[in-house]
Amino acid sequence: MAYRWGMAVDLDKCTGCEACVTACHAENNIPTVGSQQAARGRAMHWIRVERYYEGNFPDVRVKFRPVLCQQCDNAPCEAVCPTYAAHQNEDGLNAQVYNRCIGTRYCANACSYNVRFFNFFNPEWVKPLNLQLNPDVSIREVGVMEKCTFCVQRIKAAKITAKAEDRGLVDGVLQPACAQACPTTALIFGDLNDPNSRVARLSHSPRGSKLLEDLGAEPKITYLDKQPWHEPDTY
Numbered sequence: 244m245a246y247r248w249g250m251a252v253d254l255d256k257c258t259g260c261e262a263c264v265t266a267c268h269a270e271n272n273i274p275t276v277g278s279q280q281a282a283r284g285r286a287m288h289w290i291r292v293e294r295y296y297e298g299n300f301p302d303v304r305v306k307f308r309p310v311l312c313q314q315c316d317n318a319p320c321e322a323v324c325p326t327y328a329a330h331q332n333e334d335g336l337n338a339q340v341y342n343r344c345i346g347t348r349y350c351a352n353a354c355s356y357n358v359r360f361f362n363f364f365n366p367e368w369v370k371p372l373n374l375q376l377n378p379d380v381s382i383r384e385v386g387v388m389e390k391c392t393f394c395v396q397r398i399k400a401a402k403i404t405a406k407a408e409d410r411g412l413v414d415g416v417l418q419p420a421c422a423q424a425c426p427t428t429a430l431i432f433g434d435l436n437d438p439n440s441r442v443a444r445l446s447h448s449p450r451g452s453k454l455l456e457d458l459g460a461e462p463k464i465t466y467l468d469k470q471p472w473h474e475p476d477t478y
């Protein structure tokens with residue numbers, strides 16, 4: 244395996260702005276389903292920002308946690324897919340082949356992170372949203388399951404360019420849309436197979452932990468814990 248893509252999420256840096264969510268929607272042609280469908284649990288977000296509150300008013304602190312597909316090495320979604328639509332690709336990505344998916348939704352039930360989304364109807368883009376569709380990303384049809392791909396279209400394009408220029412990929416240059424859009428650089432993407440990459444080093448950080456690690460899915464996203472709050476120095 245030449246590459247093994249992973250991510251680190253620095254919870255100390257995330258401000259909950261949701262720029263990552265918006266960028267992901269735009270990059271990956273993710274439809275907005277409207278308030279009525281959202282109320283029925285059909286909203287689609289390949290990345291979401293969870294909020295946790297500590298303390299009582301007026302001394303309340305909020306913690307934000309961006310959650311996306313954890314690109315598990317031992318992915319339960321892959322084991323239950325009867326058509327191998329969910330599978331591990333050559334870069335260790337938990338890939339989804341849309342035209343193999345027959346919509347059993349077993350994968351969504353097997354996933355512990357609630358990051359797989361089912362198309363209950365054909366997506367529609369109200370004008371002028373149709374003008375921003377990304378031609379590099381397939382539009383998913385009714386009956387198909389979808390989820391974060393780590394912007395595989397960007398990964399493929401970067402690999403093709405690097406091969407044509409007879410060079411390797413430079414750490415930190417290739418980024419999924421969420422990481423590129425994050426104003427605080429809370430999302431760090433890279434190759435876990437490269438011991439010198441930032442993401443590989445952060446994966447060993449003492450602040451690091453995996454989401455629901457005890458379940459044994461072996462996620463490739465490391466969350467860096469928020470640091471204890473200190474009152475600012477007074478002068």
Ligand code: SF4
Nearest residue numbers: 257258260261263425
């Ligand atoms: S863009 Fe960055 S700071 Fe904003 S919610 Fe996403 S991860 Fe957090």
